[in-house]
Amino acid sequence: MSHKPQIRIPATYLRGGTSKGVFFRLQDLPEAAQVPGAARDALLQRVIGSPDPYGKQIDGMGGATSSTSKTVIVSKSTRPDHDVDYLFGQVAIDKAFVDWSGNCGNLSAAVGPFAITGGLVDAARVPRNGVATVRIWQANIDKTIIAHVPMTDGAVQETGDFELDGVTFPAAEVQLEFLDPAAEEDGAGGAMFPTGNLVDDLEVPGVGTLKATMINAGIPTIFVEASAIGHTGTELQDAINSNDKALAMFETIRAHGALRMGLIKSLDGIATRQHTPKVAFVARPADYVASSGKPVKAGDIDLLVRAMSMGKLHHAMMGTAAVAIGTAAAIPGTLVNLAAGGGERQAVRFGHPSGTLRVGAEAMLVDGTWTVTKAIMSRSARVLMEGWVRVPVE
Known part of the structure; x- marks a missing residue:
């Protein structure tokens, strides 16, 4: 009886803020999924376990909530004054759909640590001890995020005493700066208040x-x-x-x-x-x-x-x-x-x-x-x- 083999793809499962997601280096994805399109979307849906009419994502890495049905692709950046490009995909739970229209602020906290550990940040920019500054290009909305990542003995420090409501255990603090955060959105002209009014x-x-x-x-x-x-x-x-x-x-x-x-x-x-x-x-x-x-x-x-x-x-x-x-x-x-x-x-x-x-x-x-x-x-x-x-x- 014939069967489909499985491929294996390097990946890391990270918590960032009050979310969890599956992180990939762009270079590790199958060739067809290294570019936007149906192949990439189908791959990420299968990884997460969607679409699932039962709404549980049992046959995948997703956790059946919007906070845990997430994927991230990170690559070295070719943009001046940036270290990495970060692309976020929100995977629908019960539908065959990946939404690329926005960023995930919680998982933004995990991009810097992932990029450093994955060798995507120039080693000369990463101190052995102290705080590494990772310059992130958020590719969904064309914005810059600066992540301040603590380092100890040449490795990303993950444990610490910083407490975040919604997360059970304390960890190391990662400070994020969202530069010029007014989102660039089709039809909105990049205006902070697209209607022109505060209310x-x-x-x-x-x-x-x-x-x-x-x-x-x-x-x-x-x-x-x-x-x-x-x-x-x-x-x-x-x-x-x-x-x-x-x-x-x-x-x-x-x-x-x-x-x-x-x-x-x-x-x-x-x-x-x-x-x-x-x-x-x-x-x-x-x-x-x-x-x-x-x-x-x-x-x-x-x-x-x-x-x-x-x-x-x-x-x-x-x-x-x-x-x-x-x-x-x-x-x-x-x-x-x-x-x-x-x-x-x-x-x-x-x-x-x-x-x-x-x-x-x-x-x-x-x-x-x-x-x-x-x-x-x-x-x-x-x-x-x-x-x-x-x-x-x-």
């Missing part, structure tokens, strides 16, 4: 007219007020993800927001953009209990934020959405800024389902237009497994 009236059939801040920074994000959609901003995953009506509402908001932002030409186009834009809802600070059982006090945070990812409420906060939060908070008059109390600020600490996170941004008004030079946050990263993934030959 818009967004008409959403079946929901109403919502105040919305729609921003391209880190990742295109639609912010609405929690109270306007019947929520408080203290919700945990089960309160949203077990409510089909709420999930449908968020997807409708996402589609109409994407249309207003110029990301899609018609509402039908939202089906091809599962990863972007994101929808988040904000509220003034309030006490709540995080998913770990840890109490979060209103006095310890500036605002509450909950965000949707791939159709579900995220268990913590996407790194790219954190960049959007920090950027919007730094600009007086946005819904995020107003929820944080208004005024000028360079950093906020917000509450999310798993706890809290601090993110900073440097914003300035130039000739009547808001610009952000960079957003800064800290994450951590750790190798979980390295070796080869095996994939049946198609």
Whole structure:
């Protein structure tokens, strides 16, 4: 009886921030998958275990959530003043689809460590002890990320005492700088506020007219007020993800927001953009209990934020959405800024389902237009497994 053999491909399974993904060096992929296209998409889907009508990704490396159905391809960069190129693929769980439309801020923390260990960074730029500065070209959105990676005795330091809510164990801190984070998006002209407004009236059939801040920074994000959609901003995953009506509402908001932002030409186009834009809802600070059982006090945070990812409420906060939060908070008059109390600020600490996170941004008004030079946050990263993934030959 004939059978298909399996090929094996060098790969590393890493945690970056509150996400996990399978990382590849571009040079290690089969030749057909070294270029964008159907062969690459099919390979990554098979690695992750998609499409899976059962929604579990049992026959692959995925973990059946948006935070764990991720792939990364890294290569040496030919761009001046950059060390590596980083390409992120968000693999759909139950559909035959890989979304290349945005970055993953959490996995961005693992790119520098992976690149150093994989020999993709010039050894002369990596200190034996201290902090290595890795200049990353984020190829999905054509932006630069600077990763500050701790080194000990010539190796990437992964363990440490830095704690990140949403991650059980402490690790070494990796500081990330997202330079000029306003996202370049087709149809949006690269504008931070594609509608030209800090707050818009967004008409959403079946929901109403919502105040919305729609921003391209880190990742295109639609912010609405929690109270306007019947929520408080203290919700945990089960309160949203077990409510089909709420999930449908968020997807409708996402589609109409994407249309207003110029990301899609018609509402039908939202089906091809599962990863972007994101929808988040904000509220003034309030006490709540995080998913770990840890109490979060209103006095310890500036605002509450909950965000949707791939159709579900995220268990913590996407790194790219954190960049959007920090950027919007730094600009007086946005819904995020107003929820944080208004005024000028360079950093906020917000509450999310798993706890809290601090993110900073440097914003300035130039000739009547808001610009952000960079957003800064800290994450951590750790190798979980390295070796080869095996994939049946198609």
